[in-house]
Amino acid sequence: MGNHFFMLTLIPKKGVALAVAISISSILMLLAVAMFSFINNQHLGINAIVNGEIAHFLAEAGINRCIPEIRNSISSALSTNPNNKKLREILLTPGKVKDTDITKLLGGSWNKELEKFAKETDETAAIEVKIWLRELENSETDKKVWADPIARRGFVVIESEGRYKTGKRKIAIKRLINITNILPGFMSKFTMFLTEAGNNGTKKYNIIKNDYKGMVTDGPKPLILYNHLTPETPSANSDNWNFDEALKSEQNEDIWKNRGWIWIGGDKIRLNLCSGAGDLGEIFHFYDVSKVNDFSPIRFSTPENLLPSSFKNINKIPWDKTASIIRTVSYKFGHSFVLDSFHDRSNRKSSDAMYEGGILSTEELHEHGSKSSVLHLYGDARKGFQSRTKVFGNVYSAFIRFSNLEIEPKEPDVSNIFKSVFPPPLYLLRSIIEKDYSNSIDIKEINQRICGGPMLKTGMLFNNYSEYSSFMSKIIEQPYVYSYNNMQEIYTNKPNRHFPPSKTILSLDTDSNISLRRDNHTFFEGKPSASTALQTIESRVHLEVGNIKEFWDKFLNEDQELDLNAVVRIKNSENLDFAVPPSNLPQPLKVRGGGAILLDQGSIDLRGVLCNSANEALTIASTYGTNIYFSSNLPNHVNIIAPNAELSYSSKFILFGSLCAKNIYVDNRFQGGKIYFRPETAPDSSFSDSFYKVYVSTKDSYWNE
Amino acid sequence: MNSKSGISLIEIVVAIGLLAAVLAPVFLIFSSGNRNMEMTEAEFRAHNCAIEIMEQIISLPYKHIKSGTYTSSDVKNGLNFANSAILYKISENYESELKVEDMKEKGKSIFKKVSVKVSYQATKNSASKRSFTIKTMVANETN
Incomplete structure (x- = not known):
């Protein structure tokens, strides 16, 4: 029974083989198609x-x-x-x-x-x-x-x-x-910005010995500031320079607004104004320079209402020819003075005349000295080079006032004798200290000439020392900014000029807030400080390099020109001096594309820098640098901001731009120099629009796919 | 009765014929897939090779990339085309050709065209070669 069943299951039924073959074929076909599809997709x-x-x-x-x-x-x-x-x-x-x-x-x-x-x-x-x-x-x-x-x-x-x-x-x-x-904010409005100029004492800058012609005879050389466009400025067309036009602009009482300003911070400093008609002199403080090669001394008249009562009347006084004919003559008195400046006492009497005769007391001369100042803030004496501007800070100017007693004999024959004397009779009210004063001091013609003048004693004109001293010759000191007011009256040729001037345009400004505007926009409002200027540059940094070598490798073009067009920070952790150009490059360094360089540390050594065009500018700033050197007398078109650095003695220098330093190292080794303000770089000038740079970073900030 | 329930010779012959007819293309498909896999692998490796060479070149400082045409052996010993330690071991089955062309403006190199061509055998037993090219440009941004 069991075998029969087995037989039945082994004997395949009709069609089974075909079904199995079809199934296997189908599975294989499916696998093949799937695999093909998979590989193909892969x-x-x-x-x-x-x-x-x-x-x-x-x-x-x-x-x-x-x-x-x-x-x-x-x-x-x-x-x-x-x-x-x-x-x-x-x-x-x-x-x-x-x-x-x-x-x-x-x-x-x-x-x-x-x-x-x-x-x-x-x-x-x-x-x-x-x-x-x-x-x-x-x-x-x-x-x-x-x-x-x-x-x-x-x-x-x-x-x-x-x-x-x-x-x-x-x-x-x-x-x-x-x-x-790329201009350094408000700093390019200043020709010079010294953060702590007065820290080494009031008399620090009064060290030049110069003669009556303004020639330096001893000591350091002066630093001269030109606060306006001069023919030497690169952007000026010197061929068409019109001196008359330059002088005409001086008549504008607000001309200081267009000038490069001067900031002298720190303690009080006093500048003894220098004398002389030479290039070094600040003759325009006291002389009318509006005529070519004719520097006329300025006489300031004292208004009659300010004079003692004796000046208002006609006085009958014995004349000085008493030895021949005893006579009393009617005289009318007036008062005026001229201002002069300091010069060295040499043994040349012809050039030292103003100091002769004890007109100034030895006490005053001892206090102020005969040395003049190393700083010449308004340019020099050449016609058209006087550049009045605003001086900020506790800065005083000292100069000599020679008081002149004006005498007019009212009787015609005496008047004729008086007028025939040449040079005209000169009666100066000598400088006297209080303890030496009395009412019986003679007031004589300064050259001891007998010319029909009065036999005069101090008590005949003045009631006491206090009254006399306010009209006598002396060395006076005033805020430097008042010089601007004085000169304004000189330039406008005001009649009946007196001193101090009737109109006060500028006043002493020791802790100033300034405002800088352009096109109705206020760029700056507040007290300027060097650290703020550095902050502005720092906020603009486009890229950083580690050291000075890397900087030159990156920004020197094939023609060995500086092609910057950016604001670059140099970390300079080695604290090396930043020489521009470095010693292996030709001098001067040509600047193809301007910009700004911010050194974290290191001193600045300038060896000649030329900007390619008027609308290029280079600013070099050093946060912690301690010195600024000029190792060449070639011009440098650079703005320097180094508020912790001292301007050191080195070569006589020429700078076109703005200088911001801590102070100036002044001793016999200081060779002096000239700083020319560049008006086109003033931030309130519309031309300063030319100094915008746009920088596209080399670093990708984001990468999307 | 038994002849009706068993598998006839004809049926077996038909079944074998059917399997034979189906298996032939199936084997062909498997064979083709296998070749495709080999090709894909070869192409992928060639691609990786080209990318690697390209990446190494574009990551070099601009001034270190030297213009010229370089063969496989140059690429293997990168110092011939770059002033920098660059070495890429390329398999013997691959041949590469590197072309660096300097584009100048006013005498200054502004960018370089870089072309990497990698030739490879599609499959192990194939005599024919395929090639693969990647091109890009490298900018000169000195500041």
């Missing part, structure tokens, strides 16, 4: 990755191809290519800028070139680049530091799409864009 997947990678590199090529050109195009819109008006307008219009596609504004041919480049890989390959300006917002907004509405920070976004067969990749990189003015 292959396609790999192809997609490969194509995508190729597309990625093509997209990357798109970015790399155009990024240097984009950076150049954007940068040049504010410098070498001002014709790109639309882009220039976007970059220089104050305020926030909405996201803008600037691909067409940049005018590059890269998309066509990239298309061609892509086709070298494959017919299906393509590259397309778009450039955007995004999130451009104000970056300098604090008026107590520097508020520049054009200074903005944002991003240049470069979108590049690469396509290859089935692959497509889009890369977008964001690069920081920084629009800043």
Whole structure:
């Protein structure tokens, strides 16, 4: 029974073999199709990755191809290519800028070139680049530091799409864009800014010995500041320089607003004003220089209402010819004085006449000395080179006042004798200290001439020493800014000039708040300080380098010119001196693209720097540098900000720009120099718009795919 | 009765014929798939090779990338085309060609075109070679 059953199950039924074959075939077919499909998909997947990678590199090529050109195009819109008006307008219009596609504004041919480049890989390959300006917002907004509405920070976004067969990749990189003015904020409004000038004593700067012609006879050489455009200034057209026009501008009582200012911080300093008609003299403080080669002394008349009552009447006094004929003559008295300045007492009597005869007391001369100041703040004596400006700080000027008793004999024959004397009779009221004063001191013609003048004693004109002393010759001291007021009356040729002047335009300003405006915008309001100026530069830094060598390697072009166009920080942890140019480069260093250099530390050594054009400027700042040297007498077109550094003795120097230092090291080794203010770099000048630079970072901020 | 319930010779012949007809393309499909896998692997490795060379080049400082055309042996000893320690061991089955072209403007190099071409045997027994090219550009951004 069991075997029968077994037999039945072993004997296949009809059609089973076929069914099994069909089943196996079907399964095999399914497996084969599945495997084929899997392998094919895997292959396609790999192809997609490969194509995508190729597309990625093509997209990357798109970015790399155009990024240097984009950076150049954007940068040049504010410098070498001002014709790109639309882009220039976007970059220089104050305020926030909405996201803008600037691909067409940049005018590059890269998309066509990239298309061609892509086709070298494959017919299906393509590259397309778009450039955007995004999130451009104000970056300098604090008026107590520097508020520049054009200074903005944002991003240049470069979108590049690469396509290859089935692959497509889009890369977008964001690069920081920084629009800043390379001038050092309010600091370029100052010709000189000394943070602690007076710390070494009031008399620190009164050390030059010079003769009556202003020639230095001993000691250090002077530092002369020109606070306006001069023919020597690089931006001036010296061929067409018009001295008359230059002098005419002096008549404007607000001319100081257009000048380079002077800041002398720290304790009180006194400048003994120098004498002489030579180049070194500050003759224009006391002389009318409006006529060519004719420096006329200025006589200041004392108004009659300020004089004692004896000056108001006609006085009958015996004349000085008493020895021959005893006679009483009617005289009318007046008072005037001339101002003069300090010069060395030499043994040349002809040139020392003003000091002869004990007109000034020895006590005064001892107190003030005959040495004049190393600082000459308003330029020199050449016609057109006087540059009155505002001087901030506790700065006083000392000078000599020679008081003249004016005598007018009222009787015609005596008057004729008096007038026939040449040079005219001179009655100076001598400087007397109180203990030596009495009412019986003779007032005589200074050269002891007998010319029909009165036999006069002090008591006949003055009631006491107090009254006499207010009209006598002496050395007086006044805030330096008042010099501006005096000179204003000289330039406007005011009749009946007296001293102090009737109109006070400027007053002493020891702790000033200043305001700087341009185009109705206030850039700065408050008390300027060097640390604030440094803060402004620091906030603008575009890129950093580790040391000085790296700086020169990076920014010297093939012609060995400095091609900066940026604000660069040098860490300089080795604390090396920053020589510009370095000793292995020719002097002077030419600056092709201006900018600013911020040294964390290290002294500054200038060896000659020339800016390529009037709208280029170079600023060198050192936060902790201790010295500023000039190792050459070549001109330097540089703004220097080193508030902890001393201007050291080295070569006689020429600087076109602004100098900010702690103080000036003054001794016999100081060779002096000249600082020429550059009016075009003044932040309140409309020309300062030329100094904006736009910098596109080399670092990618974001990378999207 | 038994002849009706058993497997006939004809049926066996048909079944074997059917299996034979199906198995032939199945084997062909497996064979093709195997070749495809080899090709995919070769292409993937070639791709990796090209990417690696490209990545090494574009990561070099710009001034260290020297223009010219370089063969496999140059690439293996990278100092020939780069002033930097670069060495990529490429399998004997692959040949690479590196081309660096300097694009200048006003005498200054502004960017370099870099092209990496890798040739490889599609499969072990194949005589024909395939090639694979990646191109990009490197920008000169000195500041």
